[in-house]
Amino acid sequence: MIIVRILLIVLVLVLLAAGIRIVPQNSEGLIETLGRYSRTVKAGPTLLIPFIQRLRKVSLALQPLEISKYSIITKDNAEITTSLTLNYLVTDSYKYFYNNTDSVESMVQLIRGHLRDIIGRMELNEALGSTSQINAQLSDAIGDLTDIYGIRVVRVNVDELLPSPEIQKAMDKQLTADREKTAAIARAEGEARNIELTTKAKNDALVATAKAKAEAIRTQADADAYRISKLEAALSQAGEGYFRNQSLDSFNNLAAGPNNLIILDKDEIGDLGKIPAAAQIWDKSSQQKPQA
Known part of the structure; x- marks a missing residue:
């Protein structure tokens, strides 16, 4: 017992x-x-x-999940590969365990389907440059739909959007062509600017030279006018005896030369002395030229 x-x-x-x-x-x-x-x-x-x-x-703890890469076709029939990460938690353990044989996989398929729909309505360039917009649309799209699995998605993020290798090569070629075009335009603009500056410098030099020449001509003309006025003043003050003496000197100089035969009108003989007299006064006025 x-x-x-x-x-x-x-x-x-x-x-x-x-x-x-x-x-x-x-x-x-x-x-x-x-x-x-x-x-x-x-x-x-x-x-x-x-x-x-x-x-x-x-x-019931927050669970991280990475969705492996898969392909999506854009509106313009370009193939891109995407991968996602998300965080979810179980809100209803009964639905999570009994309403679906694999609630997590069902959630993943739901998210993939909505992402295909969102990107499928975009063209390639728009999709590649709108990751944040896609994330927002995807979060709004799934919303409370995962509630039937007893799951709530806290955060979903598209990690990368990669075009196919063929499209990537074409994009690289286009990018290279755009860069070369930009460089060629920059070089052409630089050369045009250089030509413009060079031409302007030459024109400025020509204008400056012309102004200098014009100033020199004006100064010379002022000097000549000054000498002529002095000459006229000196001749107007010279007496008749001065011109007579100059006439005699002129005949003496002509007689000393090899060509000493001169034919003049009797009225012009008295004016012969004015020529050397004018020359002497001109030389003196040249020495007294005012500084420009």
């Missing part, structure tokens, strides 16, 4: 130990009785009927 009692006590303790389960923090437990859901328990210890009830633990 003692041995039987001991065995019974041991059996009860084993059954109690087998029926005690611990649900971790930030988790929920789904209790099934003979394979059928019976209730949901919170974190902490819970007691089950051994061999009849079963505990399934569901984490």
Whole structure:
């Protein structure tokens, strides 16, 4: 009898130990009785009927997930490859576990489908330059749709959008051509500017030279006018005897030369002396020329 009692006590303790389960923090437990859901328990210890009830633990913590790369066709029939990352958490452990055989995979397929729809309505260049816009549209699109899986997507992000290798090569060629075109335009503009500056400098030099020549001519003309006025003043003050003496000197100079035969009208003989007199006065006035 003692041995039987001991065995019974041991059996009860084993059954109690087998029926005690611990649900971790930030988790929920789904209790099934003979394979059928019976209730949901919170974190902490819970007691089950051994061999009849079963505990399934569901984490409620935020979960990161990376969606592998896959291809999408844009509006202009260009193929691009994209990859996503997201964070989700379980909001309803019953829906998460019982309403779908794989709620996470169903959520991923839903997100992929919406992303295909969003990018499929964009052209390649628009899609490549609108990552933040795509993220916002995708978040709005999935919204509460994942609630049927007992999941809420906290954040979704398109990590990269890569065109196919063929398109990438074409884009690289186009980029190179655009850069060469920009460089050629810059060089042409630089050369045109250089020609413009050179031409302006030459024109400025010609204008300056012309102004200098004009100033020199004006100064020379002023000097000549000054000498002529002095000459006229000197001749107007010279007496008749002065011109007569100059006439005699002129005849003497002509007689000393090889060509000493001169034919003049008698009225012009008296004016002959004015020529050397004018020359002497001109020379003197040249020495007294005012500084310009």
